[in-house]
Amino acid sequence: KNWKRPITIARHAYGDVYKSVDFRTDEPGECVMTFRGASGAEHTVSVQKVDGPAVWQGAHNKDKSIRSFARACFQYAIDTRQDLWFSTKDTIAKVYDGEFKKIFEEEYEARYKAEFEKLGLTYFYTLIDDAVARVIRSEGGYIWACKNYDGDVMTDMVSTAFGSLAMMTSVLVAPDGTMEFEAAHGTVTRHYYKYLKGEETSTNPMATIFAWSGALKRRGELDGLPELVHFGEKLEEACYDTLNAGVMTKDLVGLVEPGFAATAVTSKEFLNAIAGRLAEKLA
Structure with missing residues (x-):
């Protein structure tokens, strides 16, 4: 808190x-690590001597x-x-x-x-x-x-x-300034299988939305498109406003402190609530 x-x-x-790199051995012995330089020089160290099966990693x-x-x-x-x-x-x-x-x-x-x-x-x-x-x-x-x-x-x-792994934004930055925006949490497989069956889920899409908003803002900066940057900013604001209004997915509702009214909604309802607020901001 x-x-x-x-x-x-x-x-x-x-x-x-x-x-x-790693491997396993089944007998007593010694593991050594050796570096052979382009000049022909060598550096060798003993990793460990063992009296039985062992695993090794370099x-x-x-x-x-x-x-x-x-x-x-x-x-x-x-x-x-x-x-x-x-x-x-x-x-x-x-x-x-x-x-x-x-x-x-x-x-x-x-x-x-x-x-x-x-x-x-x-x-x-x-x-x-x-x-x-x-x-x-x-x-x-x-x-x-x-x-x-x-x-x-x-x-x-x-x-x-x-609060939730699904609230974590992520951006990969290369030495030349290239960026890749992602939702770092990966795929919620069991929710996806429910979705394929036509069942409703309450999966939190915030990190995925912010991956898109971050990428769109960056693209707008690179191409000199202030309208695109503005859209990304308003999309993020719409997400915050939706959460602050107490509309959220199940992973967050259980963490809300007493005194704050929160309602658990499905993934579709949550996205629709964000879309409605975004439309108002862009009107």
Whole structure:
């Protein structure tokens, strides 16, 4: 209940466990990891010696990708006038996570510190477990930069604590500024099967709507179409107005505090209520 402003999670969308390789072994032995450089140099470390069956995993990341992620985070913080937090577990993964920490510090000092100070913004690094505790106690209103897996998990935690996974908007940002807007929650399969049978559902479409509104606004900015930007903004306003009027899907009704009148409606009724308000705003 102490979260009063949005929390933006910046998730590094490359590498780590998502591009790892793994395998299983059935006998005692030793696993070693070797890097062979283009120059012919080799670096080898012993991962572990085991006395029986075991599983193994090798993960990687690239300095170039980490640096691009850091720049995107700092620039987004400047553009949106928000503080930036960054967290890893460099006390355990001293080299791997330590590289993330080092690159973020280099980028901040060399490129963004002056602008942050000019705007009164704060950048700080902390361990992931400390960051979680800080987030829970905070009022929101900042960007929380995370490695790939941390960001995957923490987005679900934050969105659910705000009320519903279906309320989480998501945008993928490429180094060249290209953006892709999506509903990060994926597909609600059992609701879809009910829909195919002709049954009514009360699926929350907010994240999907905001994926479209975000994409339309961005397209309008790129093409110099203020009318398209205006449409996207009014669509979002219509969504907020509908919720504030107490019209919402079942996933939200159960979270409403006493004293606020809320009515659970079907997906179709919810969309129709938004469409009606949007028509009034565009009239």
